[in-house]
Amino acid sequence: MHNKYSILLPTYNEVQNLPIIIWLIIKYMDESGFDYEIIVIDDGSPDGTQDAALALQKIYGESKIILRPREKKLGLGTAYIHGIKHATGNFIVIMDADLSHHPKAIPQFIELQQKNNYDLVSGTRYVGDGGVYGWDFKRKLVSRGANFLTQLLLRPGASDLTGSFRLYKKDVLQKLIDNCVSKGYVFQMEMIIRARQLNYTIGEVPITFVDRVYGESKLGGSEIFQFAKALLYLFATT
Numbered sequence: 001m002h003n004k005y006s007i008l009l010p011t012y013n014e015v016q017n018l019p020i021i022i023w024l025i026i027k028y029m030d031e032s033g034f035d036y037e038i039i040v041i042d043d044g045s046p047d048g049t050q051d052a053a054l055a056l057q058k059i060y061g062e063s064k065i066i067l068r069p070r071e072k073k074l075g076l077g078t079a080y081i082h083g084i085k086h087a088t089g090n091f092i093v094i095m096d097a098d099l100s101h102h103p104k105a106i107p108q109f110i111e112l113q114q115k116n117n118y119d120l121v122s123g124t125r126y127v128g129d130g131g132v133y134g135w136d137f138k139r140k141l142v143s144r145g146a147n148f149l150t151q152l153l154l155r156p157g158a159s160d161l162t163g164s165f166r167l168y169k170k171d172v173l174q175k176l177i178d179n180c181v182s183k184g185y186v187f188q189m190e191m192i193i194r195a196r197q198l199n200y201t202i203g204e205v206p207i208t209f210v211d212r213v214y215g216e217s218k219l220g221g222s223e224i225f226q227f228a229k230a231l232l233y234l235f236a237t238t
Contacts, residue, residue, distance in 0.1 A: 001090075002035065003034070003035065003089075003090060003091060003110075003114075004035045004036065004037070004088060004089035004090060004091070005029075005034055005035065005036040005037075005089050005091045005092075005093055005106075005110065005167075006036070006037050006039055006083075006084075006087035006088065006089030006091070006092050006093070006170070007025060007029075007036060007037070007038045007039065007092075007093040007095065007106070008039050008041060008079070008080055008083035008084070008087070008092060008093065008094050008095075009021065009022075009038060009039065009040050009041065009095065009097045010041045010042075010043070010076055010079035010080070010083070010096075010097065011040060011041065011042045011043070011045060011049050011053075011097045012042070012043045012045050012049070012073055013045045013046070013047045013049060014045070014049050014097045014098055015045070015047045015048045015049045015051075015052050017097055017098050017099050018040070018049060018052045018053060018056065018097060019052060019056060020099060021097050021098075021099055021103065022038060022056050022060070022065065024102070024103040024104070025038055025103040025106070026038075026060060026064070027103075028103045028104045028106060028107055029103070029106065029107070031107075032106075032107035032110070034107065034110055035089075036064075036089070037063065037064060037065075037066055037087070037088060037089060038064060038065050038066065039066045039067075039068055039083050039086055039087060040053045040065065040066070040067050040068070040069075040097075041068050041069070041070065041079045041082055041083045042067070042069040042070070043069075043070050043072060043073040043074055043079065044069065044070060044071050044072045044073065050067070050069055053065070053067050053069075054067065066086060068082060068083060068086045070082060076164070076187055076188075077177075077180070077182065077187035080094060080173075080177065080187075081177055084170065084173060084174060084177070087170065089170065090169070090170050090171075091110075091113070091167060091168065091169060091170060092167070092168045092169075092170050092173050093106055093109070093166070093167050093168075094164060094165070094166050094167075094168070095164065095165045095166075096164055096165070101123065101164075101165040101207065102207070102208065105123055105165065105205060105207050106167070108205050109121040109123065109166075109167040109203075109205055110167065112203045112205055113167055113203060116201070116203055117201070118201045118202060118203040119168070119169050119172045119195065119200035119201045119202065120166060120167060120168045120169070120172060120173075120195060120200060120201075120202050120203070121166065121167040121202070121203040121204070121205060122165070122166045122192065122202060122203070122204055122205070123165035123166065123204075123205050123206075123207035124204045124205070124206060124207065125143075125206075125207060125208070164188045165207060166188075166191075172195075172200055175198065176191050176194050176195060176198070176200075177191075179194045179197075179198070180194060
């Protein structure tokens with residue numbers, strides 16, 4: 001069967017990063033020879049991200065770059081739900097557009113998935129060669145702390161729950177989305193927990209997570225609070 005990979009790129013104010021991330025995705029995907037499309041889901045960025053996306057579409061073609069913008073900022077979880085509706089691939093890659101995820105890992109995800117027929121493959125920052133660059137100690141502590149807390153409470157058996165760099169079989173992702181209650185930052189974590197509950201197989205690839213090159217960090221104090229709150233909620237319901 002012919003496999004096609006739909007790469008979902010939710011964006012909000014990524015005008016500086018978008019040309020680089022798309023160039024990198026295309027470079028590594030073309031080199032590896034896998035069939036793919038990039039779906040840019042912009043949440044009404046005021047900084048011109050959509051103009052950049054249109055220009056990139058002209059360069060690379062409408063079959064490679066698919067633009068599916070939304071009116072306003074509606075959050076990550078719903079961006080994936082929106083994106084999957086427009087995906088023509090039977091596999092979905094989810095990643096950040098802010099250069100914190102290096103596209104060179106995508107072919108590694110695909111190869112691992114093909115080798116073991118995994119339902120999903122997750123890029124993990126805490127295994128093997130994976131690491132975090134450019135994070136200050138507090139951020140590291142919070143991220144590791146969040147992961148440790150989750151492990152402790154939920155024992156999901158995947159070492160990086162909050163990571164958002166993943167490859168899914170499309171039907172698996174759809175089923176997980178249907179089972180998820182959270183829509184924001186915690187969405188990624190809940191996906192892994194639900195995947196465990198549904199006995200999906202999960203592969204892991206060590207990745208290096210590079211902190212944002214441009215712009216502000218997405219992880220503020222309020223989000224950490226939301227994370228803790230949602231974690232307790234998940235713990236109560238699983």
